[in-house]
Amino acid sequence: MAKDHIDPIEELRQNTSVPFEQARAMPPSVYTTDAFMQAELEHIFSKDWYCVGRASALPNSGDYLTCELAGQPIAVIRDKAGDLRAMSNVCLHRMSTLLHGRGNTRSIVCPYHAWTYNLDGSLRGAPAMTLNEGFCKDSYKLPQIRCEEWLGWVFVTLNPDAPPVAEQLKQVEEMVAGYDMTNYTEAFYEEHVWDTNWKVLAENFMESYHLPVCHAGTIGGLSKLEDMICPPGLPAFNYHTILKDDSLRIAMAHKNNTRLKGEERRTTFLLAIYPSLLITLTPGYFWYLSLHPVSPGKVHIRFGGGMSDDYKDDADAQQNFTDLKTLLDEVNVEDRGCTEKVYRGLCSAMSAPGHLSHLERPNYDFAQYLNARISPGAAA
Structure with missing residues (x-):
């Protein structure tokens, strides 16, 4: 485990002080110490939406x-x-x-x-x-x-002074207007506890660099590294996009959807809304994770999803949903295995953070958000 004398807040401050082109993964103490989790509860989960x-x-x-x-x-x-x-x-x-x-x-x-x-x-x-x-x-x-x-x-x-959600997420709403996210109906909901840190799971969602390897048995073949776009994040969220093909038809815009044009009709948004709402939004379906720390090594997960209402009147709507849920369950098994392995590695005395890929830009922005919330004197 991380050594008691390490100040994880100072380690994070130093870690986030370099430009993205030189960035490394966050230090192990940020994930493994009670001190950092208590700071998260006080400065993030008690203050943000x-x-x-x-x-x-x-x-x-x-x-x-x-x-x-x-x-x-x-x-x-x-x-x-x-x-x-x-x-x-x-x-x-x-x-x-x-x-x-x-x-x-x-x-x-x-x-x-x-x-x-x-x-x-x-x-x-x-x-x-x-x-x-x-x-x-x-x-x-x-x-x-x-x-x-x-x-x-x-x-x-819990914060009476938090700016309204719509104000903080106005740019998200503008980006995904053609998806009409209000009209996606939740068809399943589950709660889980996994043996990993909540940030490990959040970062796993934020980068699709791992998809061809971790998800080789499911969606890895649908996810080409060259089709992943990872722009710089914004204060309240980060995101990246993936292009999918019609081998997964329910990820495509429905024929009745005239809101999305061109490549938008096969673009998947992976939205990370701080601190811990993670949304995969395709033109046809969505799924999400909402995370809360239980302990440094355990995360509580609210997991749900369903279809765009564009698909609700299709004769094969129920079969589409059944296929989707089967796929997501298989993906979750793969993600749980990967993220629990990462946490075990973080707890090793020999663990050390490596440099980030250009496909991990959202992870860098997430670290900047955490530092801004937790470090004394950091820019908000």
Whole structure:
């Protein structure tokens, strides 16, 4: 493991102080130390927007999902007015967590003493409280947390001063306007914990340099290094693109899609929205990972995806989805193997970061983002 005397924040500062043409991978201490993870929780996950999934997964009043963000249990729920709202998922009585997983409920009932809250977080009722002279039901309401929708994605933040999601991601919206990302419907959702650092998995997504090797059994043959374009990143995100051919038809624009022209119709965007929303967006389907650290060596993964609504009326739509999910499961097996091997290597006393390929430009930009958030005095 990394040596205790190493200051990972200073190591990252030094690592990111060189231009991209001279850049190396981030130092092992950035991935393996508790000190760096605590800094991430304080300066990144407590401050930036975190994606909990797709709005299409919560279509009805009472639909909810839960997450933990920088130690704060959160529930996101569609209220009776049809709006999504986020709130503390901790009872105001003896502080049990309230909702768990995903589901639908008419009210929020504490599993410990049955204090019951309305879908807006106000307290509806509390058994056996009439003899407490200080108790007033109307004074109890679950603390509300900022929640915003953007192109069908649902974000929450603990930071009351974070700029709006749409403001931060305006350039993303302009780049992928022809994909109409709002109208991609989530068809599957899973949660996993892998034995690797969250940044290892994020960086694995950010570069397609590994595709021909790590994914030789699945999508490697569809991914030509010469067709990968890795522009410089922007403050809130980085991205790269890959051209695909019609050997994977559902990655192509549907015949009814007149929004995309020329090579756009076969262009896949790989969007890394900081800190940890990773989206593969093709004209026909999407899938995503939303990551949160559990420990230096464990990452919690929210994994989902589905098809563009352009495909929904096709006779073979269900078969297309089945084929897609089978492919993504196989890709995940390959990615898990690769990223867990990387973390084991990072923990070695002999590990040392090598120079980056031009195809790893997004990784360099990610390191710059981390340094700007965590290093004292770094430019924001």
